[in-house]
Amino acid sequence: MSKLTYFALYALQHRGQESAGIAVSDGSRIVVYKDMGLVAQVFDESVLNTLRGHIAVGHCRYSTTGSPTWENAQPTFRSTDAGGLALTHNGNLINTPELAARLDASVLTATTDTEVLTALLAEHGDPLAAAREILPATRGAYSLVFMDENVLYAARDPEGIRPLVLGSLEDHRGWVVASETAALDIVGARFVREVEPGELLAIDGDGVRSERFAEARPKGCLFEYVYLARPDTTIAGRSVQATRVEVGRRLAREHPVEADMVIPTPESGTPAAIGYAEASGIPYGQGLVKNTYVGRTFIQPSQTIRQRGIRLKLNPLREAIEGKRLVVVDDSIVRGNTQRAIVQMLRDAGAAEVHVRISSPPVAWPCFYGIDFATRAELIAGHLSVEEIRDSIGADSLGYISLDELISASHIAKDKLCRACFDGVYPIEVDEAARGKHLLEVTPT
Ligand code: SF4
Structure with missing residues (x-):
């Protein structure tokens, strides 16, 4: 057993x-x-x-x-x-x-x-x-x-x-x-x-x-469809992979751009990038190679580890991307550090343009139900507009899927989903006093 x-x-x-x-x-x-x-x-x-x-x-x-x-x-x-x-x-x-x-x-x-x-x-x-x-x-x-x-x-x-x-x-x-x-x-x-x-x-x-x-x-977690669950898992009878590809198609329709190649941030951006390529007609390709033995970056606890983790995790394929106008599809932007590093890496490797497309709406609110999204101040969309985020990560353009399109692609009714990190509507009210990761840990004075 x-x-x-x-x-x-x-x-x-x-x-x-x-x-x-x-x-x-x-x-x-x-x-x-x-x-x-x-x-x-x-x-x-x-x-x-x-x-x-x-x-x-x-x-x-x-x-x-x-x-x-x-x-x-x-x-x-x-x-x-x-x-x-x-x-x-x-x-x-x-x-x-x-x-x-x-x-x-x-x-x-x-x-x-x-x-x-x-x-x-x-x-x-x-x-x-x-x-x-x-x-x-x-x-x-x-x-x-x-x-x-x-x-x-x-x-x-x-x-x-x-x-x-x-x-x-x-x-x-x-x-x-x-x-x-x-x-x-x-x-x-x-x-x-x-x-x-x-x-x-x-x-x-x-x-x-x-x-x-x-x-x-x-009130099932909408973020399970975006990032958390494995693509080969099914939720409510529907494969997570199918939902993510569908989100990519809708993202292409909501935020089209002229480009030479669609690449994912591997692995979690892959299904939506496939959908984006399919709906836009822009060829799909690999532009970033992931070291699969390194953990997911936002899941690790300290900022220092996270920043180092990004460089350890991804490396650009120079021959594939040199001189090309790229659409980079990722699942979400939490703090913005990963995307800023990716855009810079792709430019350093010779990309002519970098257009970032995100298969979730801006994560602007903390999660109290099992994801350590921390405070609003740490979430880039908690205090910056989409245009300001684009500027901060250094992309030529930035487009997020709308909340309505994401919900529609999940095939679950809006009132049966928690989407609080996107719209701030918390299905279970959280008292201020009950917030915080370290609430049972007494700091010595
Ligand atoms: S706030 Fe709701 S939708 Fe967002 S990660 Fe937490 S449980 Fe999921």
Whole structure:
């Protein structure tokens, strides 16, 4: 079971690169192994061989509440009156201080929203009874998979902000719950259905039992389509790749330009660049080579690492781009550092013109539901107009897809989507006091 979990985590590495961990139960005890680093750095054959059991949960972390430290890595684990509880969480809670106030602070050994939730759930001996009581009071984004020694549980917040899917192995002899369908494919599981917003599952040898802890109020994250999810994942029955190509076509119609070649910022700009080329009739080509072994740049925590990361990650193909008028398609502009470096790299390599096209609207508002977009001041579109951003990144022209076109390409109704980072309309209100990545971390005075 730990190897299956390892490969599922490997498939989901793009969702978090700071730490990784697996908890496994053999029916009598839970063993947790976690460490800082990528999945392949944390686990090797000998470690996996020691993690024996028939139930497992795994996690690769990207920090949104609490620093990227070993203590904050997941799965979290707590002893309960009945045994143990191990939990993994995709998302970010927005009432962490309120939940933490229910606990004696001395019981917390980490500084994450996930630690608070685990401690609350572990106060009961029975995780199901605890989940029925605690989840209705838990606000924000949470796709959870947790377990005691004998049962695997899964739950998704009533808004269903982050994805969570159920799959079956060997004709229902085994079950898998994962953030994306791509993870099911890789472990040979068949997609059964999405875990519903507000749904709680309990899975054991008798199969899957489902109940509701809240009414569904779907507000799926629109940014999953733009950047977060793998292109080979499907959301609401539609492939993310198909959506991204369609966004590219619409982008070409909204922001046409005369040019010689369309190139993507690899890999996340690739599907939209294909769509842009298709709709515009401008040839598609490769102009930038990506070192795929370097992590995604905005996901890494410090500004210094990010700036260095851009140079490590991309290199221009001089022969392909020299003298050409280029359309460079990227998925989003967050702080603007990546695009500024890319435009400069392409000009240095001889590009005649660089026109930047973005397959999302300007990211102008922070996300409190599981993406570390930080503060408005750090978002370039939070304080600059499109023309000012164009000037800042040094492009000849800049065009973003409109929000309406992006929503239309997702095939999901606007009122069923969270798009707060684009329009500032937050589906779950966030108190000022509950904001901030380090709210459970006391700074010594
Ligand atoms: S604010 Fe943006 S990134 Fe965050 S959940 Fe909403 S759409 Fe997704």
